[in-house]
Amino acid sequence: MIKPIIFGLLASAAVTMSAQSPLVLKTEIPANPDNEPVPVHPVPHERQVLWNETEFYAFFHYGMNTFTNMEWGNGDEDETRYAPKGKPDPRQWLEAVKAAGMKGGIAVVKHHDGFCLWPTETTDHSIANCGNENGKVNIPEEFANAARDLDMKYGFYISPWDRNSAYYGDGTDRYTRDVFLRQCAELAQYGTDQFEMWFDGANGGSGYYGGANETRNVDQDTYYDIPNLRDSIHTVMPNCVMWGVGGEARWIGNEAGWAGETCWSYGSGTSGDENAFEWKAGESDAKGTSAGWFWHAGQSIHTLDRLWQFYMETIGRNATLILNIPPNNYGLIPATDVKRLADFGKLLEQRLGNDLAKTATVTASATRTAGQNRNYEASNLIDGDKDTYWATDDGVIDSYITFMFPETTNVHLVSLMEYIRKGQRVKGFTIETTTDGENWTPIKYDKTTTIGYKRIIPLNGSTTTYGKGYDIKGLRIHITDSKACPLLHTVSIY
Ligand code: FUL
Numbered sequence: 001m002i003k004p005i006i007f008g009l010l011a012s013a014a015v016t017m018s019a020q021s022p023l024v025l026k027t028e029i030p031a032n033p034d035n036e037p038v039p040v041h042p043v044p045h046e047r048q049v050l051w052n053e054t055e056f057y058a059f060f061h062y063g064m065n066t067f068t069n070m071e072w073g074n075g076d077e078d079e080t081r082y083a084p085k086g087k088p089d090p091r092q093w094l095e096a097v098k099a100a101g102m103k104g105g106i107a108v109v110k111h112h113d114g115f116c117l118w119p120t121e122t123t124d125h126s127i128a129n130c131g132n133e134n135g136k137v138n139i140p141e142e143f144a145n146a147a148r149d150l151d152m153k154y155g156f157y158i159s160p161w162d163r164n165s166a167y168y169g170d171g172t173d174r175y176t177r178d179v180f181l182r183q184c185a186e187l188a189q190y191g192t193d194q195f196e197m198w199f200d201g202a203n204g205g206s207g208y209y210g211g212a213n214e215t216r217n218v219d220q221d222t223y224y225d226i227p228n229l230r231d232s233i234h235t236v237m238p239n240c241v242m243w244g245v246g247g248e249a250r251w252i253g254n255e256a257g258w259a260g261e262t263c264w265s266y267g268s269g270t271s272g273d274e275n276a277f278e279w280k281a282g283e284s285d286a287k288g289t290s291a292g293w294f295w296h297a298g299q300s301i302h303t304l305d306r307l308w309q310f311y312m313e314t315i316g317r318n319a320t321l322i323l324n325i326p327p328n329n330y331g332l333i334p335a336t337d338v339k340r341l342a343d344f345g346k347l348l349e350q351r352l353g354n355d356l357a358k359t360a361t362v363t364a365s366a367t368r369t370a371g372q373n374r375n376y377e378a379s380n381l382i383d384g385d386k387d388t389y390w391a392t393d394d395g396v397i398d399s400y401i402t403f404m405f406p407e408t409t410n411v412h413l414v415s416l417m418e419y420i421r422k423g424q425r426v427k428g429f430t431i432e433t434t435t436d437g438e439n440w441t442p443i444k445y446d447k448t449t450t451i452g453y454k455r456i457i458p459l460n461g462s463t464t465t466y467g468k469g470y471d472i473k474g475l476r477i478h479i480t481d482s483k484a485c486p487l488l489h490t491v492s493i494y
Contacts, residue, residue, distance in 0.1 A: 073113025083131030088331025104153030114164025166210020
């Protein structure tokens with residue numbers, strides 16, 4: 001079991017070590033028997049690659065607000081108001097979103113009101129003092145166990161801003177040290193295999209603060225002791241990405257479920273910045289229902305068309321999608337939402353479940369010279385192995401990848417994935433199709449700039465209308481601009 005104190009101790013060890021090791025510049029050129037391309041920086045850490053692969057996961061906003069009909073509780077809510085009408089069942093939440101094709105979920109276990117959904121030692125404002133027996137369910141513990149059981153990824157949202165705590169923003173480090181960092185450590189006791197910790201940016205303002213009822217503001221950059229938190233989290237949870245405060249993945253810049261058509265995995269906002277130097281891929285947080293982040297009576301889940309649009313405008317544009325599906329006052333995902341989620345899963349399966357590229361013959365106009373144990377053939381694009389990739393020789397950018405079908409085939413979408421371990425490179429490409437095998441016509445959509453981890457191009461240019469598709473004999477991708485030789489590991493056609 002991890003003792004909460006570990007977070008503080010680990011941080012001081014890290015400081016001592018770095019003071020003893022002077023910076024040494026490497027001058028040797030490493031051997032390269034496989035003729036692998038050099039990386040284009042910035043490159044992601046391995047945990048960021050694994051995080052990206054989660055692609056589509058749920059947000060579960062549930063807690064005191066579910067029972068007070070609030071979005072931002074003040075922090076003075078009596079603990080007994082948390083009284084679920086049924087036994088909250090995190091496994092039911094995860095099963096519902098798994099049916100929609102999601103690979104994981106983040107449970108809000110403390111929102112800005114400070115009420116903790118586990119029996120914490122840091123405050124009395126928790127389920128330990130809730131209003132009924134149902135409320136005693138330890139949400140993070142059950143959530144983590146269910147995720148492991150269902151083979152899904154999981155993580156927690158722990159609001160750094162705490163409108164209940166008397167210590168928050170009181171001019172000392174007591175809140176950060178004795179409340180916030182300890183809460184993060186307590187949560188690590190439910191599993192060190194968390195894939196993401198969600199640290200919200202909402203930060204300071206009016207609140208209860210132990211009865212002071214005043215406005216308190218903090219400096220987000222220094223108040224939460226992020227270097228300590230980051231080191232400590234990575235020591236006990238090496239694959240956990242710190243979202244938001246913590247800076248390993250970025251907010252996509254809106255809560256409306258869309259990313260820029262050009263989208264770099266570094267920089268900020270909807271499009272990122274081609275010249276930024278720190279890997280920070282985009283995550284898009286969107287409400288899956290018509291009301292707020294928390295459940296409110298009378299709300300409804302979005303239509304399948306709207307959910308498809310979210311998917312195409314986020315996952316299809318090099319961002320991940322964290323879609324909020326709020327449990328109700330019984331601690332369950334309502335039946336209508338469960339049904340809609342299952343239908344969405346079927347729709348995704350129908351539209352993205354059968355990769356037609358695997359039926360095609362694929363060739364490239366240029367292929368990188370093979371090394372001893374690695375080749376860069378175009379066939380790597382359809383071998384189902386994300387660790388093999390197609391590449392060109394250094395300096396060769398203008399290139400074509402061509403897919404020819406054995407017979408005329410109806411297609412709607414093309415999905416492209418760069419081998420991001422060596423950096424995001426492609427800056428421009430076009431897609432052309434042929435109906436006779438000789439004459440090529442560009443598709444209608446021309447905002448084909450970046451690719452990144454994944455880009456899905458609708459051949460009709462529309463993220464809202466799926467359409468009838470196109471009957472074609474072949475399809476080719478023309479890479480027109482790239483930071484260095486392009487590397488793609490998978491191209492799929494649907
Ligand atoms: C925001 C919060 O203030 C909202 O209540 C919600 O949790 C959302 C996901 O992040 O910043």
